[in-house]
Amino acid sequence: MAATPESSLLSFLSSPVFSSSFPPPPTLSSLSDGVALFKAMSSASPDHFSEASLALNAADNWPLKLSNLKKLAKNLGEYFSSALSLSAPALSSIDLTSVAKSGARGPLLELSGYVVAALISSAEKASYIKAIMELEGGEQAEMKAVIEAAMGGVTQGAGGQAGADADADDEEEVFFGDEELAEALRSRDEAREELAAEKSRVSSLRAELVEAEARAG
Numbered sequence: 001m002a003a004t005p006e007s008s009l010l011s012f013l014s015s016p017v018f019s020s021s022f023p024p025p026p027t028l029s030s031l032s033d034g035v036a037l038f039k040a041m042s043s044a045s046p047d048h049f050s051e052a053s054l055a056l057n058a059a060d061n062w063p064l065k066l067s068n069l070k071k072l073a074k075n076l077g078e079y080f081s082s083a084l085s086l087s088a089p090a091l092s093s094i095d096l097t098s099v100a101k102s103g104a105r106g107p108l109l110e111l112s113g114y115v116v117a118a119l120i121s122s123a124e125k126a127s128y129i130k131a132i133m134e135l136e137g138g139e140q141a142e143m144k145a146v147i148e149a150a151m152g153g154v155t156q157g158a159g160g161q162a163g164a165d166a167d168a169d170d171e172e173e174v175f176f177g178d179e180e181l182a183e184a185l186r187s188r189d190e191a192r193e194e195l196a197a198e199k200s201r202v203s204s205l206r207a208e209l210v211e212a213e214a215r216a217g
Contacts, residue, residue: 002138003136003138003139003141003142004142005109005142005145005146006028006105006109007139007142008135008138008139008140008142008143008146009028009109009112009116009142009143009146010024010025010026010027010028011135011136011139012116012131012132012135012139012143013025013031013036013040015131015134016131017043017127017128017130017131018039018040018043020043021039021040021042021043022035022036022039022040028103028105028108028109029103029108031103031108031112032065032069032099032100032103032108033055033058033059033064033065033068033069033100034054034058034065034068034069034071034072035054035055035056035058035068037072037111037112037115038051038054038068038071038072038075039051040115040119041072041075041076041079041115041118041119043124044118044119044122044123044124044128045079045083045122045123048075048078048079048082048083049072049075049079053071054068054071055067055068062100062101063100065099065100066096066097066099066100066101069096069099069100069111070096072111072115073091073092073094073096073111076088076091076114076115076118077091077092079118080118080154083122083123084118084121084122085156086121086154086155086156087154087155088114088153088154088155089153089155090153090154091111091114091153094107094110094111095107096111099111109146110149110150112146113146113147113149113150114150114153114154116128116143116146116147116150117147117150117151117154120132120147
């Protein structure tokens with residue numbers, strides 16, 4: 001099945017890096033209460049994203065869900081400003097009411113994109129970039145598109161250029177440019193391939209031995 005923005009986001013949020021914060025979200029609409037997205041941000045910056053005032057059991061109560069989403073958007077805006085020296089004015093234009101009421105796909109993906117963009121820009125970014133790089137290739141591409149869309153609504157400092165319009169080399173570095181991490185993951189994958197090949201050779205040798213013993217008998 002081809003990767004989609006939704007499936008890729010869910011795969012990312014199901015990564016081990018979040019396993020102690022919340023269970024893997026089964027569907028995009030399960031994010032509409034804001035809890036998993038808020039907890040994802042709390043894993044990067046608990047000081048900016050205190051879960052104390054969060055309605056954890058909003059279920060189908062859309063006003064409670066809306067309250068969570070508003071807290072998430074507000075704290076995200078403050079986090080971009082105070083921790084990352086960035087501005088995300090487009091956050092205030094996301095239709096959070098439609099997300100709370102019906103789990104509207106577009107606004108929910110937009111909000112989620114800002115969360116992912118903040119995570120990979122945080123002090124703990126290596127863990128989140130690693131989680132993205134461990135996704136399937138198609139999912140990585142979808143995640144990059146989600147992040148780029150969010151960064152298009154982010155400005156750098158006073159009158160700064162939008163993140164998505166910044167120099168392409170810098171953008172690649174922000175998203176997937178941790179070369180040491182990339183090299184480590186490549187080495188891991190090569191080792192896995194070599195191990196698989198060695199196991200295949202051993203299996204073939206065992207089969208040949210069994211066949212030879214059968215002939216000799």
